[in-house]
Amino acid sequence: MPVPQPGSTDPAVIRNFCIIAHIDHGKSTLADRMLQQTGVVDDRSMRAQYLDRMDIERERGITIKSQAVRLPFSADDGGDYVLNMIDTPGHVDFTYEVSRSLAACEGAVLLVDAAQGIEAQTLANLYLALENDLTIIPVLNKIDLPAAQPEKYAAELAHIIGCSPDDVLKVSAKTGVGVHELLETIVREIPPPVGHADKPARAMIFDSVYDTYRGVITYIRVIDGHISTRERIQMMSTGAIHELLEVGVISPEPVPGKGLGVGEVGYLITGVKDVRQSRVGDTITSERKGATEALGGYRDPKPMVFSGLYPIDGSDYPELRDALDKLKLNDAALVYEPETSLALGFGFRCGFLGLLHMEIVRERLEREADLDLISTAPNVIYRVVLDDGGEIVVTNPSEFPTQKVSSIFEPIVKSTIILPSEFVGTVMELCQQRRGTLLGMDYLSEDRVEMRYTLPLAEIVFDFFDQLKSRTRGYASLDYDVTGEHEADLVKVDILLHGDPVDAFSAIVHRDKAMAYGTMMTAKLKELIPRQQFEVPIQAAIGSRVITRETIRAIRKDVLAKCYGGDITRKRKLLEKQKEGKKRMKMVGRVEVPQEAFIAALSTSDAPKK
Amino acid sequence: MYVHVPFCASRCGYCDFNTYTATELGDSVRRDRFHEVLAAEIAHATRSRPQETRPVDTVFVGGGTPTLLGATGLAAVLDAIRDELGLAADAEVTTEANPDSVDPALLEDLRSAGYTRISLGMQSSSPAVLRVLDRTHSPGASVRAAKDARRAGFDHVNLDLIYGTPGETDDDLRRSLDDVMESGVDHVSAYALIVEDGTPLARRVRSGEVPRPDDDVAAERYGIVDSMLSEAGMAWYEVSNWARPGGECRHNLGYWHDDDWWGIGPGAHSHVGGRRWWNVKHPRTYAERVAVGESPEQDGEQLSAEERRMEGIMLGMRLAEGLGASGLDTETVRELESDGLVELTGDRVVLTFRGRLLADAVIRRLVD
Numbered sequence: 009m010p011v012p013q014p015g016s017t018d019p020a021v022i023r024n025f026c027i028i029a030h031i032d033h034g035k036s037t038l039a040d041r042m043l044q045q046t047g048v049v050d051d052r053s054m055r056a057q058y059l060d061r062m063d064i065e066r067e068r069g070i071t072i073k074s075q076a077v078r079l080p081f082s083a084d085d086g087g088d089y090v091l092n093m094i095d096t097p098g099h100v101d102f103t104y105e106v107s108r109s110l111a112a113c114e115g116a117v118l119l120v121d122a123a124q125g126i127e128a129q130t131l132a133n134l135y136l137a138l139e140n141d142l143t144i145i146p147v148l149n150k151i152d153l154p155a156a157q158p159e160k161y162a163a164e165l166a167h168i169i170g171c172s173p174d175d176v177l178k179v180s181a182k183t184g185v186g187v188h189e190l191l192e193t194i195v196r197e198i199p200p201p202v203g204h205a206d207k208p209a210r211a212m213i214f215d216s217v218y219d220t221y222r223g224v225i226t227y228i229r230v231i232d233g234h235i236s237t238r239e240r241i242q243m244m245s246t247g248a249i250h251e252l253l254e255v256g257v258i259s260p261e262p263v264p265g266k267g268l269g270v271g272e273v274g275y276l277i278t279g280v281k282d283v284r285q286s287r288v289g290d291t292i293t294s295e296r297k298g299a300t301e302a303l304g305g306y307r308d309p310k311p312m313v314f315s316g317l318y319p320i321d322g323s324d325y326p327e328l329r330d331a332l333d334k335l336k337l338n339d340a341a342l343v344y345e346p347e348t349s350l351a352l353g354f355g356f357r358c359g360f361l362g363l364l365h366m367e368i369v370r371e372r373l374e375r376e377a378d379l380d381l382i383s384t385a386p387n388v389i390y391r392v393v394l395d396d397g398g399e400i401v402v403t404n405p406s407e408f409p410t411q412k413v414s415s416i417f418e419p420i421v422k423s424t425i426i427l428p429s430e431f432v433g434t435v436m437e438l439c440q441q442r443r444g445t446l447l448g449m450d451y452l453s454e455d456r457v458e459m460r461y462t463l464p465l466a467e468i469v470f471d472f473f474d475q476l477k478s479r480t481r482g483y484a485s486l487d488y489d490v491t492g493e494h495e496a497d498l499v500k501v502d503i504l505l506h507g508d509p510v511d512a513f514s515a516i517v518h519r520d521k522a523m524a525y526g527t528m529m530t531a532k533l534k535e536l537i538p539r540q541q542f543e544v545p546i547q548a549a550i551g552s553r554v555i556t557r558e559t560i561r562a563i564r565k566d567v568l569a570k571c572y573g574g575d576i577t578r579k580r581k582l583l584e585k586q587k588e589g590k591k592r593m594k595m596v597g598r599v600e601v602p603q604e605a606f607i608a609a610l611s612t613s614d615a616p617k618k
Numbered sequence: 619m620y621v622h623v624p625f626c627a628s629r630c631g632y633c634d635f636n637t638y639t640a641t642e643l644g645d646s647v648r649r650d651r652f653h654e655v656l657a658a659e660i661a662h663a664t665r666s667r668p669q670e671t672r673p674v675d676t677v678f679v680g681g682g683t684p685t686l687l688g689a690t691g692l693a694a695v696l697d698a699i700r701d702e703l704g705l706a707a708d709a710e711v712t713t714e715a716n717p718d719s720v721d722p723a724l725l726e727d728l729r730s731a732g733y734t735r736i737s738l739g740m741q742s743s744s745p746a747v748l749r750v751l752d753r754t755h756s757p758g759a760s761v762r763a764a765k766d767a768r769r770a771g772f773d774h775v776n777l778d779l780i781y782g783t784p785g786e787t788d789d790d791l792r793r794s795l796d797d798v799m800e801s802g803v804d805h806v807s808a809y810a811l812i813v814e815d816g817t818p819l820a821r822r823v824r825s826g827e828v829p830r831p832d833d834d835v836a837a838e839r840y841g842i843v844d845s846m847l848s849e850a851g852m853a854w855y856e857v858s859n860w861a862r863p864g865g866e867c868r869h870n871l872g873y874w875h876d877d878d879w880w881g882i883g884p885g886a887h888s889h890v891g892g893r894r895w896w897n898v899k900h901p902r903t904y905a906e907r908v909a910v911g912e913s914p915e916q917d918g919e920q921l922s923a924e925e926r927r928m929e930g931i932m933l934g935m936r937l938a939e940g941l942g943a944s945g946l947d948t949e950t951v952r953e954l955e956s957d958g959l960v961e962l963t964g965d966r967v968v969l970t971f972r973g974r975l976l977a978d979a980v981i982r983r984l985v986d
Contacts, residue, residue, distance in 0.1 A: 541959070541976055541979055542957070563833070563979075564833065564837035564838075564975055564976075565833040565976070566975070566976045566979045567977040569858050570812075571933065571936060572870065573620055573887050573889065574881075576873070576887070576889070576894065577896075577919065579932060580925065580932060583928060583985060586982055587982065587985065590982065
């Protein structure tokens, strides 16, 4: 039998699948092993973790951008199959992207570390896969590890997905044990794609990546019809028409071809330069005799978390702007606009899908553009209904209305926390403190519990993950998805220095937490701001009402006792240096504050690490 | 003219001056012949800059411990100055001295050699404070030495005090000041203890053995010094200096008035007509240079107009006579006045008491 060619592959021999796994559970290693065992990559050119292209991903061991690899596979039944492995982003914040990757598949490999068991994000993605009616193949990885407990975690997986523990495959991606069996299972269990070859073309975009040389590379899964070169295509969400410059498959390098048919997965290039013109979830059809109805599930990316990003060296502002403009080409979810802060100078107010997205953006800006940045404490998006019935959306504490408001709504998330049962009490306490509502709790195994909570997103944004980790000695995992909004008693707390508000420290918090925030911030600033020639009150206030106060005592002595002949040159140089240093001081009213003090105050309340 | 004598019998833990003990120097430098090296530099300097020579108004021999040169050595240095440049009839000639390195005979010899003023490093009357400072003299030695000096014919005697030493109490300081008053001197220099990098004291502070001196405490103590001395008839004439009328140190006033001076000896700084330069620091290198007739100058700088302006403010503002208002930014002076840091006396801008303690901040605002 001839090897099936792209563009003319019988859907019956295609198996589209993804791997659902937690960070470090070995997804990339397994993907590498599959590339090797199917022969698309030889051992010598095997680059460890071939599929993760970006440095950051490699360092963090996570996959941000999914890609799709076509693996020809000759199965034991004698058939020649085409396996399309679709890589999925492995983290909260990218739930929508994950859902689109899953929608491109008929099956999913649920990969779990045999020494650790399932984690919250994996569980959340598993539920997502089940909602998409995907066939699930449960696999325990790292069975070669001495700490592996395959029986325990096979029972756990069987319990979660409702299968027999014997159905759970056991592999070692590192040694290759069980990988062939897994490939066979994929062929056997996952159904082939079904579509109408004679209907107008419809293909779903599940990823879109900007490449400096090629422009945007769009990854698609063909549902109906055929996408061919030499035709023009249309983006159904916008109606935009694009020239098709190239269509092909990745195996594992791009291989241009004549087209893609029903059930096939590949890429196309149209020459557009911005991923916003080729949006994840959108449906592509042919310009001529195109489909009239788009595939369901498209959604505009919606930023949920906002933060100010500032260059530490103010003169880097143009570089930051250029870097954001460049990054935007590859990140459809990133939004930003210029912002000026009294404390931090010129910067940008940026909107992100979530905390991880924020950190990735910041890291990429720092790394790729070699910038030193400081970010203000992140806040969520608020909907404020005014007394006069008017409504405003607040993405920055500075936009919080001063007039009377009738109600304020904040985003809420549904969260899943998986943790050892011994920590249930302390985590319940944490969730309670963070205004959480318990939705349910299940024992995954004897000593592992899944808890489900509704929580305000703002509470998660504010060091929740750090707290969770420290309370569970790092054993808990967390996943959440924004599900809606609720009304809450929120206030804006301003921090005043000698009576003048410092914009970068204003925060919107729940009324019950205003005092705690005020106390924390004023105490911190008291430590960081040098004493002045006069007494400086630091206050936290809601509107005009001061809720807490600290005082920086006036400096009493600022004079070198001695100044004689030998000291003069040295003392003048010191004076010149201080004069230079003064230029870098920020003036808040009459108070001189070193930029470093603002930066330190923001850094210590920095976004939680994953 | 300033003359630097880089020797000490022992090293004090807080001191970062350019000075060395006999053990540190070994045989490389002969202390008993060092006055010859100094005299040689004076001769060399005079010959190499003939256009800048004129009779000397003030001489200040500092250190180190100049009295380690002995009365003969110190007399020889002064003779060299007299021979090469000439000494004004009413010249002020000061030497520093350690209370335990002087006796009545030495003082009489110095007086007859032409010295007119003695500056003694008393530091404190408290034995505990002297121990923290590694001072070897006994608490009563300074007062005794000051009295001896007056008896030997010195009208002008200074005692140096250090306040704010860890462990010092307000009462310790008051007792020291009482002793100062009792000794009948006409001049006091009082300095807040500074922990200088690289000194044994800095190490002891870092290791936690000695608490770090507190600026607020120092401010408090400065107030004690100022009020007790003013009550006793000694007025401040520079941030750290108090004197009876006529007892001001003319040599040091020269620094703050930005006058010209020559510095002789290792590491000594000079200032002539907007040029500053300084000698190599180590006594051996210094002596070697002088021995072969080379200038011991290590480096120097020509001051720009802006630098001279800065220095003028930096130095002059420290004085009780203050600075002329016309040379300063009117707006800044007005602000400083309303902040209570300076006051206008005629057309002079003078630090207030609070302003003296914040003099560096005042200077920063004035040079901006």
